[in-house]
Amino acid sequence: xxxxxLKRKVTLKRKGDSVDQQPExxxxxxxxxxxxxxxxxxxxxGINQFGNxxxxxxxxxxxxxxxxxxxxxxxxxxxxxxxxxxxxxxxENNEVTVxxxxxxxxxxxxxxxxxxxxxxxxxxxxxxxVHESSPKNNTSNSGTQSNSVTVAGSIDEKAIKVIRxxxxxxxxRKDALGxxxxxxxxxxxxxxxxxxx
Amino acid sequence: MSEVTLKKKVTLRRKSDSALFTFDEKLQIDxxxxxxxxxxxxxxxxxxxGEIGGVxxxxxxxxxxxxxxxxxxxxxxxxxxxxxxxxxESQETIRVKSIDSLSELYVVVLNYEKAIDSIPSTFQxxxxxxxxxxxxxxxxxxxxxxxxSGHVYVVCKIENSDDGKKAINxxxxxxxxxxxxxxxxxxxxxx
Numbered sequence: 442x443x444x445x446x447l448k449r450k451v452t453l454k455r456k457g458d459s460v461d462q463q464p465e466x467x468x469x470x471x472x473x474x475x476x477x478x479x480x481x482x483x484x485x486x487g488i489n490q491f492g493n494x495x496x497x498x499x500x501x502x503x504x505x506x507x508x509x510x511x512x513x514x515x516x517x518x519x520x521x522x523x524x525x526x527x528x529x530x531x532x533e534n535n536e537v538t539v540x541x542x543x544x545x546x547x548x549x550x551x552x553x554x555x556x557x558x559x560x561x562x563x564x565x566x567x568x569x570x571v572h573e574s575s576p577k578n579n580t581s582n583s584g585t586q587s588n589s590v591t592v593a594g595s596i597d598e599k600a601i602k603v604i605r606x607x608x609x610x611x612x613x614r615k616d617a618l619g620x621x622x623x624x625x626x627x628x629x630x631x632x633x634x635x636x637x638x
Numbered sequence: 639m640s641e642v643t644l645k646k647k648v649t650l651r652r653k654s655d656s657a658l659f660t661f662d663e664k665l666q667i668d669x670x671x672x673x674x675x676x677x678x679x680x681x682x683x684x685x686x687x688g689e690i691g692g693v694x695x696x697x698x699x700x701x702x703x704x705x706x707x708x709x710x711x712x713x714x715x716x717x718x719x720x721x722x723x724x725x726x727e728s729q730e731t732i733r734v735k736s737i738d739s740l741s742e743l744y745v746v747v748l749n750y751e752k753a754i755d756s757i758p759s760t761f762q763x764x765x766x767x768x769x770x771x772x773x774x775x776x777x778x779x780x781x782x783x784x785x786x787s788g789h790v791y792v793v794c795k796i797e798n799s800d801d802g803k804k805a806i807n808x809x810x811x812x813x814x815x816x817x818x819x820x821x822x823x824x825x826x827x828x829x
Contacts, residue, residue, distance in 0.1 A: 451814040452829045453753050456697030456719070 596621065600628035661772035661803070665734035667745055671766030671782070672727045675759075676751035679730040679768070681714060682823030683743040692823035693732060695719035699826070708735045722751070737803070743796040744808075744821050745770075747782050753789035753814060760784065761791050761811065768793045770805060778805055786811040792821065 599608075599618065603625060608614040615622050669679035682692035693706035693716040705716045713735040720728045737743060745768060752759040761784045770778040780793045788811035795806045817824045 451818040453748075453750065453814060454698040454827050454829055455754060456695060456750065457700050 596624050596628050599625045600632055603629050604632065661734075661774050661776070663735055664773035665737075666771050667732040667734070668729055668769045668771075669731075669747060669766055669782075670727045670729045670769070671764070672723055673764045673766070674722050675749060675764040676722045677728075677730075677764065677766055677782075678719065678748040678750045679716075679732060680746045680748060680824075680827070681716070681732050681734075681743055682746060682821050682826075683712070683714075683737075683740045684822040685739050686741045687739075690822040690826075692826055694827055704826075708733060711739070713737075737796070737798050740798055742798065742822075744823075745780075745793040745796070746817070746821060746824070747791040747793055748827075749789045749791075758787055759789065760787050770794075780807055780809070784809060784811045788813050788816075790814060790817040790821075790824075792817075 602608060603614065608617040618625050667681065669677065671677050678695055680692060680694040684690050691712060693714050694704055696702050696704045697719055698704065706712050706714045708715045715733050717731040720730050722728065747766065749759055749764055761782050765783040767782060768780045782791050782793060784791060790812040792808040792810040792812060795808050797804045797806065818828055
């Protein structure tokens with residue numbers, strides 16, 4: 442006898458919630474938004490740090506590259522002759538006072554230059570003085586220098602100190618060098634040119 | 639200034655009534671009903687290469703792609719499932735941008751609420767109407783009001799042939815089993 446099979450009863454798929462009504466995977470989106478936020482903050486602070494390194498907020502003991510110094514010097518306008526009479530007078534007097542014990546810092550490059558300055562000035566019959574007014578320098582390591590060091594000496598010596606960063610940058614340097622600013626700056630530029638040649 | 643004449647609205651009332659229609663990029667199928675039941679508007683088709691498919695509520699298979707797309711194949715989109723009307727009318731809409739690759743389409747109304755619970759019903763009790771409008775001004779209306787018992791109502795069949803596009807009033811009530819066998823693509827919403 443032939444087998445007879447009943448047809449399978451057809452039933453509908455039961456409708457669930459619409460796909461739109463199902464909970465979305467918001468946590469994943471939130472995580473990504475959070476990650477992007479953190480990255481944005483890191484980039485923001487990174488840019489700020491980078492900007493500070495190239496700006497005026499450099500610590501006193503960090504020397505800027507020589508090329509940067511020259512570039513900044515060229516942007517500074519010359520000072521009027523009578524604008525900084527006090528500084529000019531000090532330079533004219535060429536008074537040199539050593540307040541610190543030089544022997545304590547004799548190993549530093551700063552002192553090597555200072556000693557050379559003394560030698561040179563004595564041979565030129567002019568009194569040179571290394572004046573370290575900052576109390577920090579009394580306790581600082583030999584590798585650190587303060588911008589508050591004021592040195593009177595020849596144009597060449599001052600040019601070297603400018604390159605070394607002793608007089609700071611921009612207006613500070615212009616104030617410190619006074620009426621000799623132009624001459625010293627010209628010497629600085631000359632030294633750089635010679636160095637580059 | 640040329641005179642503008644609106645095309646007359648054509649209502650297909652008798653079985654096998656047919657009407658030619660044309661459209662460029664927009665054919666819209668609306669089902670409206672006011673009875674307190676969950677009707678579903680579905681569109682099933684067979685392509686010219688013999689494949690079957692359909693657009694229907696994404697609730698059947700939990701698949702949003704079942705709603706279709708106007709930008710990609712099938713260039714037909716179901717606007718989303720609607721439940722029984724709380725007040726006034728409910729409406730479900732299917733938009734068609736192109737049927738160039740399809741040979742025949744079936745506009746189907748499903749009395750889901752009664753079918754899922756196996757409650758006998760007629761579309762005279764749970765009636766509605768289907769309107770087909772085109773961007774060429776054609777406007778066809780088919781009433782869903784058959785007396786026969788069944789949960790599937792094949793409203794009309796759209797034939798796409800070299801002779802043009804034609805809507806044929808089917809007005810045929812089927813059981814789920816009959817629809818499963820006769821309507822290409824209906825199996826997609828069955829277990």
